[in-house]
Amino acid sequence: MVSLKDVAEYAGVSPSTVSRVLTDKPVVNENTRIRVMEAVRLLDYKPNELAKSLKSGRSNTIALMVPSIQNMIFPTITRGVEDTARKAGYTVILCNTDEDVEEEKRYIAKLRTRFIDGFIVASMLPGSDHIRKLWREGFPVVLTSRIYDDTIDAVGIDNEAATFDAMQYLIRGGHKKIAFAMGREEIPLYMDRYKGYRRALESSGLPYDEQLVIHETTGTGSFYFLIQNLLKRGIQPDAVLASSDPKAFVVMRALHDAGLSIPGDVSVMGIDNVEASSQVEPPLSTVAQPLYEIGALAASKLIRQIHHKEKTGKLAPPQVDILKTDLIIRKSTK
Amino acid sequence: MVSLKDVAEYAGVSPSTVSRVLTDKPVVNENTRIRVMEAVRLLDYKPNELAKSLKSGRSNTIALMVPSIQNMIFPTITRGVEDTARKAGYTVILCNTDEDVEEEKRYIAKLRTRFIDGFIVASMLPGSDHIRKLWREGFPVVLTSRIYDDTIDAVGIDNEAATFDAMQYLIRGGHKKIAFAMGREEIPLYMDRYKGYRRALESSGLPYDEQLVIHETTGTGSFYFLIQNLLKRGIQPDAVLASSDPKAFVVMRALHDAGLSIPGDVSVMGIDNVEASSQVEPPLSTVAQPLYEIGALAASKLIRQIHHKEKTGKLAPPQVDILKTDLIIRKSTK
């Protein structure tokens, strides 16, 4: 590996001069500059980023922490993050946490020893004191998927409104007995989506029937049996709103296997608009999160914070961005 | 950030002694060791990995280069890579290349200046001289998704056999007019899958009909129109084997929208077994790649190479691992 010293020797100057040339310091003689640049070119010199980082305390690296990249909403978010980061000269370290706080902490501790510049955290669960602490210590952090409050930078959607919109659509379409496939209650995101369900029922005067709220038991797959149980008990909704697209897929399968047609007998709707939503049969009506934009905005916010911190020494006031969701009507609803 | 020197000062010893304690050098007095460890604990000292890397030339970081994390086969592979890397103390940098060789080169050049320890490359296209060069220069590299030959470490499946198996199954099921949804021909992986299609036809005495080979034009989505065109021309296969699951999804949609039932009128089969394959309706019969294992094995091979290189100074002889595929029969075939 060619080092600054090699270039210096080749050009017949001192390493400091080479450094000055490369960092565009003004006080360098034009001839010297040319000589150095020539040497740089000939030796194909590339400065060692690690050495730079050690000196500067910055690594041009950010970490993206997701529960699991296998969760269908994250590939697109990740792509948004990576594209944006790359354009700004940053590389992205991918961390799967499985929502495990200890794992998350281990990751953070480890990455800090490498002068990571900031974190994008996409965990959904509470128990986030370590994230708050990170922010308080002056570390750039942007949350996505979960917004704590307005004390930390975040990008997300209005989950309650998303469900509300979906419900409005279903209700206007004449559905009166709308079931809700609810995710884990300890996840605020799902509680918000649930609230939207309740609010929509209220605002349209439809009765709230507890039996129509189906609570996830052992993971997304459990909805298969939960839906079939519901039907067996003689309860047949005219629509099912799932609190996420993957849940909607399972719901569709269960309904289909029970001999019901979608949307003929039952309409099904999801929230998220993951890639596969347009691929299933029938294509799923859903409320689209702008996943790519969420990732891209999270990254650009983070990078802006990093720059701000570098200049002023501290973080800019936190700002929460709520992005617009989009009602996508496909063929799973009538 | 607490440094070695701080610990040294606190413990009343020299930095070198602290370093010796922390790197488990034998010649340290027991009392000193205890005193140092105590200081380490009290000050919550974490060694700066960047400094270590600069000194050692290793960063405990590997790069995973994929065409796009949004391509459905990569999240699972990525998860396998990350889990394995993490267990071994490595972090993973994610790179989306969009199959762009220049982008790939830029990434490689950039990461090398950060003492990246190795690369897992999952591009499918040829034009890989830069990868070969990397290997020749003594850089640990593991290929997945695409095996060049036996001169570079790689993990993959036997693509020809995968299609062959799928065809065998379809043929045994009584299908006689089997169409093939072919991917881009410049991608060797698809050529191999195509070969399997041809070989299966031959070995079972079925005629090869060029019209039944549908060539992708403008991306995966193009199969929608291609299939409909085929039907309009009065050609109706009794089965369609797609060269990848995402293509099969589109094929299914096209057939469905043309009023054909799956598998009643036409069987559909894919290759890959991505997450969504079990979610579509009907659930897709396919040949499963062990995606997670591919990622996990690629990572462990890479790490083994890194260790080997560290000890011996050069790479171990390359080894190509072909993993077993699995016929998964769901409901899209009869």
Add this chain to the structure above:
DNA sequence: ATTTGTGATGAATCCGGATGCACAGGAGGA
């Protein structure tokens, strides 16, 4: 009593680059 050996530690150097400071040399003014 002097030498040799050994265990324990500190000082110096290096990794590769950035930067404050000192200094050399030429130009311009007195």
Add this chain to the structure above:
DNA sequence: TCCTCCTGTGCATCCGGATTCATCACAAAT
């Protein structure tokens, strides 16, 4: 001609650890 001022450059130091080499104290050997 001498002194200042300024431009351009090199030296030393630092970032945070790892490592080689040297040192020192003390004990055993001669």
